[in-house]
Amino acid sequence: MAETLKDRIAAEAKALGFDAVRFASADPVEGAGAALAAFLAEGRHGDMGWLADTSGRRKSPLALWPEARSVILLGLNYGRGGDPLAILNETSRGAISIYAQGEDYHDILKAKLKQLAARVQALTGGDVKIFVDTAPVMEKPLAARAGLGWQGKHTNLVSREFGSWLFLAEIFTSAEIEPDAPEEDHCGACRRCLDICPTNAFTAPYRLDPRACISYLTIEHKGHIAPHYRTAMGNRIFGCDDCLAVCPWNKFAQAARNSALAVKEGSDNPPLAELLVLDDQAFRARFRGTPIKRTGRDRFLRNVLIAAGNSADAALVPLVEARLDDASPLVRAMAVWALSRLAPGRFAALRPLGAADPDADVRSEWLREAA
Structure with missing residues (x-):
């Protein structure tokens, strides 16, 4: 069978170290814009004012870049061996979310994205733009539509190959590329991620109130943390991996290949x-x-x-x-x-x-x- 454009782009992505690649159209994801509007109207964004400031551009890839026709969704595995929650028993040490124990993933992703975008442009002749999660892109709904995974009950992306441990990035292109089929939701009746949350931040399956989430409180929240959350935080000093770590799909997870994502000295639950x-x-x-x-x-x-x-x-x-x-x-x-x-x-x-x-x-x- 002849190699397709998608095959060539996927091969280039894998050669640069990306672990997963899928394709989607740049059309709006059904329901995503309405969900964002409801989220903001309820004030669940808390101190994350940029979500409201950029909501107009965030609701659709075309609102961000009208010339876009296709989106290349990319995943970089940051999984680790062992139990990420074991550190919670070492109360004189600080528990740091595993995503933050290595080098800043924004820098790692941007460097790879720039190289891949240049190759995509050469292959397709189309214009390109690159995005990581600092840009106003609703990347999880897009990634689910492209088949990279599905949004689990903890609202994060779950992959059958990498569990809950994928960094996401995107390349928008003006070129037309055949989209992939979306991934089905494989959560079933499981609710481990909901039940383990120390602060009961999930108000329902697939519905998170970040204002009660330890990741939000320890990273995004600028002010004092309310007394009723402090004891529940335990020794979590930057982020919280609980809902990610108990996902049964992590049984298929693999250790990250990228050495830059290895634990950086000084950030290893000190x-x-x-x-x-x-x-x-x-x-x-x-x-x-x-x-x-x-x-x-x-x-x-x-x-x-x-x-x-x-x-x-x-x-x-x-x-x-x-x-x-x-x-x-x-x-x-x-x-x-x-x-x-x-x-x-x-x-x-x-x-x-x-x-x-x-x-x-x-x-x-x-x-x-x-x-």
């Missing part, structure tokens, strides 16, 4: 004691080139202090107490909360000093009863 002492310069140096750096030191330390408060590790008390004088109110407030959990007596002794803090949110943490 001891909380090492993180509590980080100033801004040390934070930037430690997490340079990883997704963690983009969150910023203050939000990251907020998360680390919550983990410290949940650790029951008395050895962390001096490090937590040192953060009571931090320049960031976000950090000071969580230092107060952590101290109340780890050393209630010390918290009570210092409580009168807390009334002098210039920040109202920090003062309110001092006024709470010991957690």
Whole structure:
């Protein structure tokens, strides 16, 4: 059988290290725009204001680029061996989502996309544009329509070959390429991903409220984390893999081939004691080139202090107490909360000093009863 255009593009993609490639038309995905509108109307985007700001372009590939005729959907496997949730039992260490333990996937994907896009342009003669998840593309519905996988009950893409561990990227092209058939939903009656969520962020199958999701709270949320979520966070300091890790389709998952996605030193679920002492310069140096750096030191330390408060590790008390004088109110407030959990007596002794803090949110943490 003669090699088709799709075969040639797929071969080029695999040669560049992509693990999965499928094709879709650039037409709007049925129901996706309406679902986005409902999501925004209910305020479920929380602090993710860019979702509302770009909703007009996000609802359809053609709204983003009218000349597009086809979309090449690409997947890069970031799976690992072992149990990603085992770290949750090591309460004096911080649990970092496995996607963030290697180099920043945006950089990895963009480098490969640029090379592949040039080859697609040469093969088809059409114009091309590349996108990763920082662009206003509803990539999961597109990937499902192209047959890369299906959106599971946890709302993430599930692949029969790679489980829940695929980074997604897209090449839009003005060339006409025959689309692939969509993948069927293979979740069945399973609800493991829904039942394991520590904060009950799933209001129904296939429906997530990000405002209650630990990944959103630890990465996107800019302010203080509500008290009723803190204990549930455990030692999760950047992201949450629970709903992904329990998916039965992970039995077919494979370890990532790309060495850049291997664990980067310093990002491998480090001891909380090492993180509590980080100033801004040390934070930037430690997490340079990883997704963690983009969150910023203050939000990251907020998360680390919550983990410290949940650790029951008395050895962390001096490090937590040192953060009571931090320049960031976000950090000071969580230092107060952590101290109340780890050393209630010390918290009570210092409580009168807390009334002098210039920040109202920090003062309110001092006024709470010991957690």
